[in-house]
Amino acid sequence: MKVLLVNPPRFNGIPVIREERCEITERYSVLEPYSLLQIAAELRHRGHLVHLVDLNGFNLPYNRLVSELKRISPEAVIFRFTPTTFDWDMKTAEIAKSIDGEIKTIGICWTLRTMHEIVMANAPHLDIYVRHEYETTIPNVIDTISSATELNSVKGIAYRDKKGIGVTHDANSLFNYDSLPLPAYDLLPNLNPYFVTAPAGKPFTIMYTSKGCPFRCSFCTVAGTAWKPRSAEKILEELRFLKEKYKIRTVSFFDETFTLDRKRVEKICKNLIEENLDIQWYCNTRAHLVDRDLLFLMRRAGCTGISYGIESGSQKILDYCDKSLKVEQGKNAINWAKEAGIKTFCSFILGLPGEDWSTINETFKFVNETLPTSAQFNVAVPYPGTRLFEQVKKEYPRDFDFRLLYQDDAIVGTESLSPADLNRARKMAYKILYFNPNWWISNIRHVMRNPKDLQLALVYALKIADNYLIHGMKHAH
Template sequence: MVLKVLLVNPPRFEGISVIREERCEITERYSILEPYSLLQTAALLRDGGHQVSLIDLNGQDLGYDALEARAREFHPDATLYRFTPTTFDWDHKAASTVKGVDKDITTVGVCWTLHTMPNQVLKEAPDLDVYVRQDYEVVAPAAVNALAGGTPLDDVAGIAYRRGEEIKVTGPPTPMKDYDSMPIPAYDLLPSLKPYYVNAPAGRPFTILYTSKGCPFKCSFCTVAGTPWKMRTAPHILEELRYLKERYGLRTASFFDETFTFNRGRVEEICRMLKEEDLKIKWYCNTRAHLVDRELLRQMREAGCRGISFGIESGSQRILDSVEKKVKVEQNRDAVLAAKAERLKVLCSFIFGLPGEDWDSVEETLQFVRDTLPTSAQFNVAVPYPGTRLHEQIYGVTGLEEPDFRKMYQHASVVGTEKMTPEDLDEARKKAYKTLYTSGRWWLSNIRHLLREPSDLYMASRFAMKITNNYVFHGMKDAH
């Protein structure tokens, strides 16, 4: 049987844009991203013969009334939406909205961050029928196929669902091995790419995309630590970029992978093909500092890379070791300086409040910032997400009462360290932003970059407006 499935990215939360993508399930005031995983899921379902419709309420800045109208018009058999911890109750209004149209519509919700607490999710979201906990690329189509075929949901790995009053949780799924088997995401289901950008509204048309997924490293605070790494080959990535160029005139892409440069040979091949085809797409990526060097960064720059984001976390070796980051402070420093030397913009992210944090280690982080002057930086506080080793260390051993996951923001501490209170950590975060934004050397360094890269002027001016606005009016909340 063919199922009619309505895919939904819920609306913005209290007017703030929300990113609902696996490791990144957060509110983000200054980025509006395509609901990429929903576009992938829609393409997979369509390839499986199902009839799909998609509404991106966040991207188009629409409310639940638009969802209700679409549900009345499309009459889905099932609705599939994503939700996040801090926007939990708000996102589940997607389920109650479609149930209000027809209570027989099956509701399927996808969220990675809460995958270790399926019982609580289903208990606290009464209109959610099926929770896709992980590996949505294989689990969501399997769940829809089971609903279509009337086969037992018990046979679908990676979900939790209701059977009468009971909550059933199935075992782990087999992750997708051949990531090249993914179809091009169903971009055609979006009215346009106009609303989307990252950090500052410039360089559009823009999209995010995954060229690989997962991360075998074991950083204790990270929700995707130790997940299998799967990758697309260069020709498969180029196929998507070519399509985006031809159909939408794409100018900027952000490779949303956790560790884009994990496999050096693959990155070199991507760069070689991008240079050969000269698609004129500028791109950005995230990776770990010890997985780049000057030569690789040069190749990336020549292939259109204009910015790179490193998870630096701390300027203190003691803190890096305490979370098993497996990197040296010097490696982090060298990578930032090498990327800047190759005229790449460098975004560094830091976390205050990892085990052992005290004012001395905070100062080491501030010194790292002064020494390297990254083009921009995010200063977050540690969040003990469920399922991480950090969570286990804090709540498994100390017996502290766990905070409500709805309060787990990266801009406001819910827990301190032995030497620092949550208030101290929030203070450290503010101090770090002040250190960067009031540094004359930092402004000079960025002006020097602009003199060498005048094409960045428009983006830089929008970015400067963003940080001023956020620093002055919002206390750097909901901006990562």
């Protein structure tokens, strides 16, 4: 089959991240559509003819999609969409159908996987909604369409046919993540547009070394999903390729919990040290899944930044949301990383059940004590399919419009705090960090010890000024 993969354009000029657990607008990051590159590689491997256009990355308008559709004449168009950019992203399907009504339009979105009926009702030009496990589902969908068989045997989808809307069971996870071919980077003209948080350290890419997370945090859309690791050998193969082909300098391992398997991380680090690829990398993980020795090893292997989901400085809130983390473990993880020379990016959520001003003050105290290199302060978002969603639905019965699920604008409060209070607390949190002279001193010290980070520090300081003073911390962190 001839397939066109589309990353839709930016939303009101703001870049959009359309990757599984991270389906959001983010003013200061432009990520390549990694999951579409994975899909492209797998479809090619199965003999399909694949094209890709990254309108978001290269900041191109929908007009470009029109010309690509006319040039390529695909039989299927596959794109990702997010809750808050839903109507905008769905124009992809509408445009495809307007050019050729026979094109199969296939949309992927993880966050709305439990709301397939509402998705299909709101997306009249969408033929197939891939709501679960795109790695296994998309190849099955395309193989099924190309063999002209019924879609009801394909797991993980909702679909429209002459009889109405059909929905199938959840799909199986990809059992062997190593079996995926190298993502089809060649479908991108270059890696020039891509960066995370601030445009430094390019060429840059994101990369999954594993997917999924077995932990059960009540607010998280990937909680309790199967962990699918890639082997150290496969990871090195991709990094080697990126170094040779693109002279890559920075990689963000986009996994939810990079250090879940300590032995695997040790092996990756040892291989990186032996090969001396000179790639700096970032990763995300849980604070209790690191220790001092591991962080020093990671630093030697090129890790220069680590993202921890700290969520709260209050043990009560951490316990209520089943974070399975002690406040002390968060503090240790930040301090050890700093000792190792690794920058710490910490995310916090304001407004989880039980939150009041006293617990918010505990979070502010935590931030003041630990001074992470940078922080994201989000308001709690009741994403469908999470336990938080169920709790909120019970306590605040009302209809949700998924288009309003922003992490920077609360739609629900807690028993003690209104959504307006939470938005205010969010701004206060940024002020507490950015206006703390010790935070500036600590970051200046870091740059003096790590002069390679000077460019990043400068663009980051400009970003803070732009974000705080001009954009009021909207659509960004």
